[in-house]
Every structure is written in structure tokens, then in C-alpha cells.
Amino acid sequence: NSSSFLVRFFAMNRSEKRISMILYDTHMHTEFSTDSDTPVTAQTERAEQAGLRGICITDHMDYDFPAELCDETFTGEPFVFDVDSYQRRLQKEKEQAPIDILCGVECGLQATENVINKNKKLAANQNWDFIIGSLHLVDKTDPYYDFFWEGKDARECVKEYFDSILDNLQNFSAFDSLGHFDYVFRYEPKQYMDLIDTILRLLIKKDIALEVNTGGGDSKCGCQNPHFDILQHYASLGGKLITIGSDAHTPEDISYRFHELPALLKKAGLRQYCVYQKRKPVFFDL
Numbered sequence: 459n460s461s462s463f464l465v466r467f468f469a470m471n472r473s474e475k476r477i478s479m480i481l482y483d484t485h486m487h488t489e490f491s492t493d494s495d496t497p498v499t500a501q502t503e504r505a506e507q508a509g510l511r512g513i514c515i516t517d518h519m520d521y522d523f524p525a526e527l528c529d530e531t532f533t534g535e536p537f538v539f540d541v542d543s544y545q546r547r548l549q550k551e552k553e554q555a556p557i558d559i560l561c562g563v564e565c566g567l568q569a570t571e572n573v574i575n576k577n578k579k580l581a582a583n584q585n586w587d588f589i590i591g592s593l594h595l596v597d598k599t600d601p602y603y604d605f606f607w608e609g610k611d612a613r614e615c616v617k618e619y620f621d622s623i624l625d626n627l628q629n630f631s632a633f634d635s636l637g638h639f640d641y642v643f644r645y646e647p648k649q650y651m652d653l654i655d656t657i658l659r660l661l662i663k664k665d666i667a668l669e670v671n672t673g674g675g676d677s678k679c680g681c682q683n684p685h686f687d688i689l690q691h692y693a694s695l696g697g698k699l700i701t702i703g704s705d706a707h708t709p710e711d712i713s714y715r716f717h718e719l720p721a722l723l724k725k726a727g728l729r730q731y732c733v734y735q736k737r738k739p740v741f742f743d744l
Contacts, residue, residue: 480716481742482733484514484562484588485637485671485703490539490547491517492528494707498547502555504709512558513712514588514733515548516703520566521576524598537566545585560735562588565633567626568595574630581632588701588734590669591630592637596622601642613649616642620653627660634734635667635701638683647687658692665699667732667739668692670723672715673705682715686726693727699739700731720744 487494488501498515505513520537528536545561552559563586565577581589596619599606607615619642627636639657640647647654661668671683684692689700700723704714723731723744732739 479720479744480702480713480731481511482513482558482560482702483510483704483706483713483716484560484701484733485516485564485590485669485673486513486706486712487517487564488515490544491707492532492536493518496708498551500709501706501712502551502557502559504712506555506557508713510557510713512560512733514560514562514703516562516564516588516590517544518564518566519580520564520594521573522568522570523566523595527600527603541580541583545583560587560733561585562590562734564590564592564637566595567591567593567623567630569622569625569629577630578632587736588635589633589737590635590637590701590703591626591633591666593619593623593626593641616650617653620650620657624653624657624660627657627664627666631664631666633666634737634739635669635699636661637669637703638671638673638705639668639688640684647685651687651691654688655691655695658688658695658697661692661699662695662697667699667701667734668697669701669703670719670731671703671705672719673703673711682719682722686722689723689726689728698728698730700728701734702731 483505486501488496488498501515502513517539518537519539523537525536548559548561563580565580594600601619702719704711706712706714730741730743732741
């Protein structure tokens with residue numbers, strides 16, 4: 459029962475003071491991720507200032523990510539870090555920080571034998587609190603960038619993206635929450651609801667949570683991921699496992715737009731969110 463924790467906290471989103479009832483931000487990145495240079499301590503200090511009870515740091519582990527998609531100045535293997543060093547660093551932060559620090563990872567999904575085997579080994583590590591499974595690549599190309607769409611039928615691109623999620627779920631599902639489900643951004647959910655429905659039903663069957671990622675509110679889609687229609691359909695199917703994260707790569711993005719979520723999620727038919735500790739969900743009322 460989390461009712462004793464349901465007090466008002468101030469969440470300072472992009473220099474704005476807003477009231478938020480969300481106590482944990484469970485998706486963020488630090489200098490262990492190729493696309494962030496934020497120190498771990500900077501994230502925890504900002505989270506404390508925002509009034510959060512705790513955070514989960516979930517740096518990218520995206521095996522076989524094409525180096526050519528990274529900045530030309532980058533050298534080495536992208537989106538891979540030393541797990542032991544990472545976990546030791548987060549444990550040290552946990553011992554020193556005044557808020558809860560949970561140890562997570564954002565696992566890049568690719569339905570290739572090599573990546574599946576590596577992801578299974580990663581997920582078998584006993585020291586994780588939380589594992590997000592996220593699809594960032596479709597046929598070795600990132601849908602975030604314009605070149606993914608160039609010269610193609612947009613409807614086929616979106617279908618290919620959702621087909622890839624389904625393919626991945628059928629081959630590897632040893633993670634706790636599906637990250638930024640409609641990361642593909644440019645689409646109308648109702649056109650693909652049959653395929654979305656299949657994915658949501660599979661998540662529910664496998665007891666995998668659906669992440670609500672507020673970082674999408676500052677992207678090309680202009681709203682949280684997933685779209686409200688998907689959240690509403692998930693709830694109508696009996697889905698109850700949702701996690702919440704800002705996808706912050708810098709301190710100012712922590713708890714971004716969290717103040718909007720309770721009303722939005724309740725409207726969708728959801729009443730609780732969960733925070734994973736040692737791979738088990740702990741529920742909090744909205």
C-alpha cells in the first residue's frame with residue numbers, strides 16, 4: 459500500500475514549478491550512455507530538487523548498434539558499457555544519495571541471434587532493479603531520423619516498426635517494461651490498432667509493463683509515448699502494469715511533464731503505476 463507516500467511534491471520541469479503526484483522517474487541516462495555526458499550525481503541531485511522520492515537510472519545497452527548512425531567524432535562501440543563498473547557506480551550513488559537510487563538498463567531490442575543471446579545474458583544478471591526493452595532500430599536504421607522515411611511509403615514504415623516490436627517480443631521478453639512503444643512518432647494510432655492490439659495483448663500475457671514516456675512531449679510526436687488512444691485501449695484490455703519515465707539525458711529534463719500524467723492516465727482508465735525493485739513491481743496510486 460503506497461497511500462502513505464501520496465503527498466505533494468514539487469517537480470521542477472524545465473525551470474517551471476509544478477505539482478506532481480508521481481514519486482519516481484524510472485527512465486533516464488547518464489555518461490554511461492553514448493548519447494549523454496551527464497554525471498550520475500547531477501541526475502540524482504536534480505531529482506532531489508524536483509521533490510522525487512527516487513529514480514531509476516537506465517543507461518543504453520544497444521548491442522550491434524551501427525556506428526555510422528553516431529556522431530562522426532565518436533570512436534569505439536556505441537551504446538555499450540561495462541556492466542560491473544556501471545553497477546558499482548550506481549551502488550555507490552545509492553549509498554550516498556538522500557533519495558532512492560535504483561539500478562536499471564535500457565536494453566536495445568533487435569531480433570537477431572547475436573543480439574538476442576547478448577540480451578538474454580544481460581537480463582540474467584541478478585543486480586538489476588529494472589530492465590526496459592526498447593526498439594531503436596528497424597533494419598539497422600533509426601526511425602527517429604528523416605532518412606528512415608525517405609523514398610518510402612510512410613504507412614509501410616510504421617507497419618514495419620510495429621512488426622519489428624512484435625517480432626522482438628516473440629523472440630526475447632526477459633525485460634520488465636516496453637519503452638516508448640510508439641517511438642516511430644509519425645502515425646495515426648487508429649490506422650494500426652489491429653497490430654497494436656496484438657502487441658498489447660502479448661504484453662499483458664507476458665506480464666510486461668507498458669512505459670509512459672514523457673520525453674515524447676518534446677519530440678516530433680508532441681505527446682507522451684504511447685499515444686492516449688493506446689493507453690486507453692491497453693486499460694480496456696485489462697492492462698494494469700505501467701511505468702513512468704522522462705527519458706532525461708540532461709538534469710533539466712527529469713520529471714518532465716509529470717504534473718500532467720495523473721489526470722491523463724485516469725482519463726485513460728488507469729489507476730496505478732509501478733516502480734520495479736529487484737525486478738518486482740511496487741504499485742503506487744495515481
